[in-house]
Amino acid sequence: MATTAADKIILDASQGDESLADRNTHATRVAGKGADPDKKALFASVTKRIDYSPKIGTELHGIRLSQLTEQQSEELAAFIAERGVVWFRDQDDLDRKEQVKLGSRWGPLHVHPLVPHDQESPEVIVLDSRLSPPGRYNTNNSWHSDVSFEPAPSSFSILKFDVIPEAGGDTVWSNGYAVYDDLSPAIKTFLEGLTATHTSDIFRIFQANTGRKTFGKLNDSSHPVVRTNPVTGWKSIFTNPVFTREIDGVSAQESKWILDYLTDVITKRLDYQVRFHWEKGSVAIWDNRSTFHTGVADFRPHIRQGLRVTVSGEKPYFDKENSSTQAKAWAATAKTIVAKQEAAEKAKAEADGRASATTA
Incomplete structure (x- = not known):
């Protein structure tokens, strides 16, 4: 598809x-850390x-x-760090x-080294099914955490689709906290001592096959297999099938x-897992530090097109002494x-008992 x-x-x-x-860099503060635990200001509008x-996935109205x-x-x-992914309807504005503007409140915005972007703002990547031929391997139909190959991977992603398929095209998220929590104690201890290399290999392959020039370096990075979310303090598995080599x-x-x-x-x-049907x-806004997601590629020949803003987070770490769990x-x-x-x-039983006594 020509520009x-x-x-x-x-x-x-x-x-x-x-x-x-x-110019990609890391966050200098942790957005959401220290926020009101009751989130009174946020829920006043809900x-x-x-x-x-x-344990994962909430839709908020209002x-x-x-x-x-x-x-x-x-x-x-x-709230997103706690719930993994949060959805909103009717956000036409x-x-x-x-x-x-919203993403920039939470940290520096990531510029993807290969994915097509908006002409006016390179931080806004374009997810358009017409740019992804059926035979091309891409991360939109494979489980991943956004840009985990970066030294400072994404904290949050904000995605809005402007063109929705008449059928299909859902997105599914999986809970990294729960993946960790349900492992046996021995396996948890074993994994907590490991790191893994995350790579840009799939983009290198695409670049080699197409000759497309990149917008910057295709990075490889080593991250802990078990990661501490800096907002919740909870442990999550941090490997994924697309980027972890x-x-x-x-x-x-x-x-x-x-x-x-x-x-x-x-x-x-x-x-x-939770599955979201787009309108x-x-x-959708999700925490890449503690969730994995995949698009469901079941909508062709319909078109799906939208924009994503990706917020760069901190360098992943595991805090053995101070981490807790979602469980x-x-x-x-x-x-x-x-x-x-x-x-x-109990209240129902008492009410039923009083009703029976009155009848008698």
Whole structure:
């Protein structure tokens, strides 16, 4: 698909700046850390909350992302870190400039070294199914965490589709906290001592096959297999099938065994996953430090086209002494839910008893 004045898409660096991505850097602060635990400012505007599953995925109504205050945006960052991914409907006023404005509140915006971007803002990447021929391998239909090959991978991604397929085209997320939490203690201890190399290999292959010039260096980076989310303090598995090439310091056979097992859990455990059906004006924001996602490539010949802003985070780390888990945090929530259910059942039984006595 050729670039035209109408679509304003820059396909490769021959049409732009070959060093744009070289300015990528890391966040100097952790967005959402220290925000109000109750998120009172954020939820003051929420008219409806829909949790897609107990531990991952929430849809919020009543929020205008283009009108968030600074306090609300900080509380939203914290909420996304806790819930993994948060969705919003009817955000027609969240245009390219507003996406950039929101993402910039949370950290420096990432310039992708290869994916086509908006002509006016190189930080805004264009996800257009017409730019991805059916035979081309791409990360839109494979499980991954955005740009994990970078020294400072993404913290948050903000995605809005402007063209929605008439059918298909959902996106699925998997919970990295839960992947870690359900491992046996011995395997947890083993993985906590490992690092893994994340690479840009799939982009190098595409570049070799097409001759497309990049917007900057295609990086490889080593990150801990178990990562601490700096907002929640919870541990998450941090490998993915697209960008993680190998486990460092073990044999190739052992590396394959470890990565294959983690990939199997990430991609096949339905109880870790949530699926979102896009509508025009919908926006998804997710935490790449603790989730994995994939587009569902079932919508051709329909078109799916949208814009994504990717926020650069901190260099991944594992804090053995001070990290907690989602499972531990969830235990208190689960007790509260059970207590409410028991209280409701007791109240109903008492009301039924009084009704029976009156009738008698």
